[in-house]
Amino acid sequence: MKQLIPWTSEEIIKATGGAAVSGKDKHTFTGVSIDSRTIALGELFVAIKGNNHDGHAFAEAVVEQGIKGIVINKQKAGELLCDKLKNQDVFCIEVDNTTKALGDLAAYNRTRADVSVVAITGSNGKTSTKEMANAIVSRKFDTLSTTGNLNNEIGLPLTLLKLCSSQKWAVLELGMNHPGEIARLAEICKPDIGIITNIGRGHLEGLKTIEGVMNAKGELLDGIKPDGTAILNADDERVMCLARKTTRNVIYFGLSENALIKASSVEVNKNLTSFVLKLPDDSIRVELNAPGRFMVSNALAAASVGYLLNLSAQEIKSGLENFAPVKGRMNITTLQNGVTIIDDSYNANPDSMEAAIKSLAGLKGKNRGALVAGDMLELGIYSETLHKKIGELCAECGIERLYATGQFSSDIAAGAIIGGMDISSVFTGSQEDILSDMTEWLRPEDWILIKGSRAMGMEKIVVKLKEWTGRSAGLKKAENKESYTNNIGKVNL
Template sequence: MARLSLAAIARAVRGEVILGSRPPERGAEHEVDGYSIDSRTAKPGELFFAIVGPRLDGHEFVKAAVAGGVVAAVVAKGGAAKYPDSPALIRVKDTTRALQDLGAHVRRARPLRVVGITGSAGKTTAKEMTAAVLGQRFPVLKSEGNLNNTYGLPLMLLRLEEIHEAAVLEMGMSSRGEITRLVEIADPDIGAILNVLRVHLEHFGTVQKIAEAKGELFQRMRKDAVAVFNADDRLVARLGRAFPGPKISYGVTAKTARVRAEAIELEGLRGSRFILRSDGGSVPVSLALPGRHNVFNALAAASVGIVLGLQGEEIRRGLEAVRPASMRGVLHRLPSGVEVLDDSYNSNPAAMERAIESLRTAAPRGRRVLVSGDMLELGPYERKAHARLGTQAAEAGIDLFIAVGPLSQRAADAARAAGGVDVRHFPDAETAAAFVASDVRPGDLVLVKGSRGMKMERVVRALLLQDGDDAPGGAGHAGGPA
């Protein structure tokens, strides 16, 4: 955690320290123990930023944060009279800007290798792989949870400690300009764009506009930074070629790719094997994450490692150490004999297609069961996307297709029309969970996936609770494909 005094923070964010009637022990030179934007989780000794968001105004929660023991609050409204119990305040013009500027200040305070990763899908897995690769040589800070936006990314940078020599940061977005601001804050030395897919269409309208928004990463990076890009993705390759500085491409089919995967062997839920080849050298890699898409994520991580001078064996060790992140492909083998593949964190048409392929190539003793929640934010494409999903599920030989949510009614109808699959539809995850928990049999493989807003983890939780496992990571947790 970046330990800074209130005075140093005020200088970094162009603010003013206002000491209260009962100021911190060292006054303006008091060092904070951490940083928070949530009064419910703020800890004693931390600095609370009163963020003004689209729904809530953090200034209304300063009193609660102070009651919880924070040492000071960053505010843009009012002063000591408004917050009489606060030991100290830092008065600024804009609290969100202050948080971002402080993150930027900490990032630039000392030498640090910063990697920014964006893409329509796979950001978290690519981040985990990249951190594991770089971790073979450097102490690494990596993004946690959903801290990948204009609030979360600066909070991650504020967790930097003296020991860290590299930072691997996810960069998410839901509108134009967000990636630009994240680049301004993080100033990445290496930027990676993984893919451009049909997601967030509700906000952007077209895939081309999504590409333009993702492309802000390369447009805004320093010209001496390095662009890493997927040469097999047409839109991404165009963005990469346009970058005026140094660049490195990766891929499977593109002849121009500098980092390549050859002799790929997909091994179902056990993962995959391939030969990683670059600059005349090669190394065999065995991934514990299933699916061809994870080979691409591994290539992105390997490319970053190559840019930073890691050797093939270091890259291999890093990649082979990675296991699925929570709710992103974790396999639970339950005592009852049921297997649950928890991919419930999010969904989009391309990711769902990959999930169905993983289920198709698996060889369970019992049924292949797909529990699919609505894919949200697809705009005018949502009807077609859900109908296509239902057809794909039927054609993949799924034994039981459980569609969840109002949009997924179209998927259920399409699957029934295609035939050859038992189809059920439920309005929400709660009702689907009750059915799935009562219907599964020993030997079944159940894949659960859906957009974040559908809360499909409730289906996973119902299966784990029924089998005596009280939470993901409990007794029945297999830690990913094995």
């Protein structure tokens, strides 16, 4: 186990600007935690107020467990037994906002660890690009990387608080759903290198327009250190618009001629995407363990990091080929009965859904293909229109069957029917209804893509399908076919 950098009480006060209300004697802590269930003895507890729970409600419990340091919101101080904390020699510091304090601790840790940082944002491909970049940078340097999807104002600090003195680089993912969030995350992590993978139609509910998305993603550029470098997508016109405004050094990746890091001879099959990686002074063929032409763009962004860090073409190739698709992102599995599942269930927005549907159309070849689509959330007033376009795209791409579930399932269905898909090939209903019908419809050599926003829980369908071993697997057949037909009949075309 790598040793985290310890914290003194003086450093905690300096980092957060908080005031000690008890335990003013010197204390040292081994790490920082926000979870009362997993906090270890010796760690500092930061009481975060989240969407579902308020950490202040567990402050006294962690003290009873033996924790000797807590950070609380000063407005909560009167509710906690400060006298009791003083008697137990607990170091208690109060701040204006504990979420901000967590970020301030992370920013302080990033500075004292003396690492360099790659920060990655974009509407699509952030996580895959992060994993690829980490695989490349790790070929040469001890590297920390974002775990899972810890990419927001709580998740990013938790990642940075895991820094060890031996590490030289951190590869971080920055997410957002409202203006100012990327700016704050960049303030915390202070990037040396910043990547914008692309700009698409995500989080429109909070950002209102595609220009709003562009401006929010562009906050990363101002957060890059003055002598740092932006790695930008030359194939994305909105990213290029941002490039023209930034004062940072810029290198471009993509398929266009003005890209410095580019690809040629792209080939996609069931499990691999291969291409020739073209660096300024070398070329090498790369085979990614992931299908989809869009993965090439992610790989080029990651390869640009390797180029900036003076890794050889072979080292970049080795890193990229060591990449494994993240769970729920274009994972391909062929079942024993010959049905192939494309599990892209982790999340969805209109652009990633479009890319996945086009990948399905290409991968299935002459075989039958089906889409199981869940709602794409946070699209605001554009929800109906953008869901209809997904249905239209299914028809345009020759997808043989469409399943849709969720609040906007009728809009997806309407789009498919408008696009020319036969009404008998369009099914809306619950996940259970879809599974019942689908396991009757599927036959060997069929391909099925499963995708929807995180909150839709589309991975449950993937799990059920993997448990299913054939037409006689015993899954209950849908009993509500008449209701299904009537629902389609009510679609507003």
